[in-house]
Amino acid sequence: MAYNQQFKILEVPPIVQELVAGGLQEPPGQYVVPEQDRPAATVSEMPEPIPIVDLSRMSSNSAEEFTKLQSALENWDLFLAVGHGMEPSFLAEAMKVAREFFELPLEEKMKYSNIVNGEKLSIDGYGNDMVVVENQVLDWNDRFNLLVEPESERNYSLFPTHPPSFRDFLWEYTTRCKAVANLVLQNLAKLLNLHEEHFLNMLGERSITQAVFNYYPRCPKPDHVFGQKPHTDGSMITVNFIDANVSGLQLQKYGIWYNVPIIPNALVVNIGDVMEILSNGFFKSPVHRVVTNVEKERLSLVMFYTLDPETEIEPVSELVDEKRPTQYMKMKNKDYIAKFYKTYATGKLAIDNMKI
Ligand code: OGA
Numbered sequence: 273m274a275y276n277q278q279f280k281i282l283e284v285p286p287i288v289q290e291l292v293a294g295g296l297q298e299p300p301g302q303y304v305v306p307e308q309d310r311p312a313a314t315v316s317e318m319p320e321p322i323p324i325v326d327l328s329r330m331s332s333n334s335a336e337e338f339t340k341l342q343s344a345l346e347n348w349d350l351f352l353a354v355g356h357g358m359e360p361s362f363l364a365e366a367m368k369v370a371r372e373f374f375e376l377p378l379e380e381k382m383k384y385s386n387i388v389n390g391e392k393l394s395i396d397g398y399g400n401d402m403v404v405v406e407n408q409v410l411d412w413n414d415r416f417n418l419l420v421e422p423e424s425e426r427n428y429s430l431f432p433t434h435p436p437s438f439r440d441f442l443w444e445y446t447t448r449c450k451a452v453a454n455l456v457l458q459n460l461a462k463l464l465n466l467h468e469e470h471f472l473n474m475l476g477e478r479s480i481t482q483a484v485f486n487y488y489p490r491c492p493k494p495d496h497v498f499g500q501k502p503h504t505d506g507s508m509i510t511v512n513f514i515d516a517n518v519s520g521l522q523l524q525k526y527g528i529w530y531n532v533p534i535i536p537n538a539l540v541v542n543i544g545d546v547m548e549i550l551s552n553g554f555f556k557s558p559v560h561r562v563v564t565n566v567e568k569e570r571l572s573l574v575m576f577y578t579l580d581p582e583t584e585i586e587p588v589s590e591l592v593d594e595k596r597p598t599q600y601m602k603m604k605n606k607d608y609i610a611k612f613y614k615t616y617a618t619g620k621l622a623i624d625n626m627k628i
């Protein structure tokens with residue numbers, strides 16, 4: 273199928289959680305970031321905080337919330353969302369099922385491995401970075417990717433039966449988070465002076481939602497590794513629910529790195545590459561990364577929303593004119609997905625290659 277592509281790899285990457293359980297003192301060489309690229313121990317204070325947008329007010333057309341959304345995207349390409357209707361107890365379940373999954377014995381988790389015949393990696397499944405180039409620096413992070421929409425494409429053999437609530441939780445989260453994504457997409461269309469339903473109409477029945485559970489183990493040398501290397505997301509938009517106890521997500525703006533603050537039970541919503549292209553560069557897909565720490569492991573549940581893999585991605589025609597010609601190359605979404613994964617592994621940005 274067009275989304276869950278397979279990639280030839282040079283080697284099978286280790287599971288970071290297993291390395292850490294072995295009690296190592298130093299991250300193995302494969303994870304060590306060259307000195308000039310390492311994360312600094314301290315990052316800059318934000319000149320002004322990232323706006324917190326109340327979605328319940330935005331859904332009743334509050335001009336004030338709409339302005340907050342606008343300013344958040346202008347300044348940060350990302351915002352924090354509250355008023356999404358998901359109760360704290362429901363969100364706590366996300367962290368609980370994630371933790372219970374990652375705490376399973378390795379053999380159990382390997383039933384859901386993304387490794388195919390020891391030589392290829394598929395997008396979906398449990399694992400780590402795919403190794404596609406020599407001397408690749410690996411992320412200090414294990415992840416579990418699952419396509420959740422379209423429902424007809426779910427690979428049920430990949431959805432764990434342990435913990436027992438995993439599936440039911442994820443189905444319900446998919447539904448509830450979709451409502452959040454739809455509301456955001458309607459308001460992004462409004463910000464571009466497009467018809468409110470423009471992006472929702474583009475989504476259609478075959479559009480993809482990918483759920484990713486991220487597990488970032490403790491690291492004895494956090495300043496030598498990345499939990500996730502600097503990247504943009506290959507999605508239209510991304511909705512991220514993060515462990516309330518452990519920070520680590522950082523955002524780059526004009527070359528400076530900032531911590532994304534933790535607001536308990538808020539979702540972090542950011543623009544992805546596909547939206548940057550559709551909007552002809554009006555919205556930007558922010559460069560972000562994850563740093564680890566010595567004391568605590570960290571979890572996140574990230575939902576990536578994108579178009580049907582067969583759709584051509586190109587700037588919306590209403591946003592292209594003589595004054596602002598198209599800024600991006602045209603490409604089928606499935607080809608962009610492939611390009612995205614390969615480029616991510618090398619530490620470069622796929623979106624940079626799309627700019628005309
Ligand atoms: C990602 C990502 C951030 C986080 O999965 O693309 O940026 O907080 N995750 O885990």
Ligand code: NI
Pocket residue numbers: 503504505560
């Ligand atoms: Ni990301």
